[in-house]
Amino acid sequence: MRSQSVKKTGRFSRRDFIATTATAAMALAIPARALSSLKGMARPVKVGVITDLHQDIMHDGITRMRAFVQHMRQVRPDAILQMGDFAVPGDKNKEVIDLFNQAHRNRLHVIGNHDTDAGFTKAQCISTWGMSNRYYTQKVDDITFIVLDGNDTGSPSYTSGYPAYINEEQQVWLQERLREIKGPIIVVSHQPLAGPVAVDNAEVIQDILSTAADKILVALNGHTHIDAQYEVKDINYVHLNSASYFWIGGKFSHDSYAKEIIQAHPLIASTCPYQDPLFTTMTIDPLRSLITFEGRQSTWVGKSPMDLGYDGPYKLETVTPSISGRKILKRGKEA
Template identity: 45%
Template sequence: MKTENTSRRNFLKTSSAAVFTLAIPDSVLSLFSPTQKTFKIGMITDLHVDIIHDPDTRLNAFLNEMKKEEVDALIQLGDFAIPKSENMHYIQAFNQAHSNAFHVLGNHDMDGGYSREEVVKEYGMPYNYYSTEVNDILLLVLDGNDTGSPSYKSGYHSYIGPEQQAWIREELTKAKKPVLIISHQPIAGIYTIDNALEIQGLLSEFSDKILLAVNGHAHVDQYIQVGGINYLHLNSASYYWVGEKLAHLSLSAAEHDKNPSLQFTCPYSDVLFGVLILDPNQKTITLKGKKAQWIGPSPLELGYSILSPEMQKQHVNPQISDLRI
């Protein structure tokens, strides 16, 4: 396992000047307070403490860099850590790292038989979906794990139901501040929720208030715009999942023995995360990300076929990309 000093050197070596910038629409800009200063949010998703071989190193690297960045808030976008006793120190470390530390409920956070209510309680979340104001920004944290999807067949639920939709509409209708939408499952782009078009339509009604919608879950690097809303897929902190048919050893046999699910992944050499910078004076949103490398073969080299080779080359990479819009 890497030491903290090694992790720091690797961060400096592999960090990119990954900058993705887009203009904030005037309608959204008008909602900022006249005294609003630049606002920075540290964001990480899909750490998967229960799968990756070095979660301590990755989480520590993220938290240390966010302290240096002096961010105004931290958000983890789900699939963080099953709240069993041996994982509680990860949850506590995140919660104690900042006075504004927020969780999103991921589908894998409820693995091992934990209920949604149990995870919400152990994470210290106010509810499975909620709103909160930070520095004159309204965060709407959604829960894409609702049951009741008409198209559900099997596996994890990926749906935002009528009750939550009504709450979203109510929150956006009364919002007097610029809104940042946060979810685990994607609403647009790759691997979306079952009722993606329905939720896209709902959010588009309030495009004059929404800064950005950010999600995790897909372990891809993607930015798209749909219906006047900017959607950003934040890549996983740890790996891309390729499944049982492409099981392989990317690390030592001993490491795989300790972490049996690792064989179904293509791990990243270093932790990935981003810093979202909202600057109303410059009228921009900027994402600073970082790049890593594959440990072992890439999904494309293994013959992964759920996404096309073209989609993999564009979106399935161990990075939060350099992208300017």
């Protein structure tokens, strides 16, 4: 992949904004077993989705969130969703938290691993962001969103770093919800439930979800900052890309922005930022039996991960400053 030189600013021009939204949509075929759950839906449902803003790392997080909110005013979705690593729930982040919360009356939050950095707690996230609980269900029209918390401790295979686990208490709750919900379901988590760097007990969670494959339309996650889709036991798992950057790590530290920006926000040096903010609109269309994701294309600010010799856990084709414009017409086949 070839990097492109861009102006080192935190601003997004109207020309850039239009260019990044004018891409084809990715469409995932809803598993045949889940089609019956759509029968009660009278119209398409739209949800605006953004993940991994990392307000506490980026110098221009508020600008990226403003671009999301501006686009959502045009799209007019039925709800908006942020999938974690958003902004620690402190006073310094009130502006960006309020901007998201005031953008739509029907909003969903997911707690990411970095949202409790600097001594903040899940309880503070719940209170400050306006969540009902750390894991919960919420209706958007005829669709039930099941929001999970992948930050549980207690994993038998835990070794180091941030926990990535869904404990037994939450598993029992999930099984109960899957049994009682009658209509279509979308599962949301910050950490992946399938694919690379999934939660420690991913296979257990996949088995639980597979019992409701006749109702689950898709499972969404952030966290990885990649653009990918996997299918496990009749369920589509979609990794949505970060709004801001790909994490490259201190081994590849470099200056992508002007030195004064890096000095004020030193962790940016461990990222490969995206020139434009990434987010998507997910549309569930019962008439066409499709879930579509609006594609969005950006460019690297400075050097790309490949320019720097990236050697991490992700396939290179998934490391990209974009949300794909793919179309999957049949299971396992792509247009």
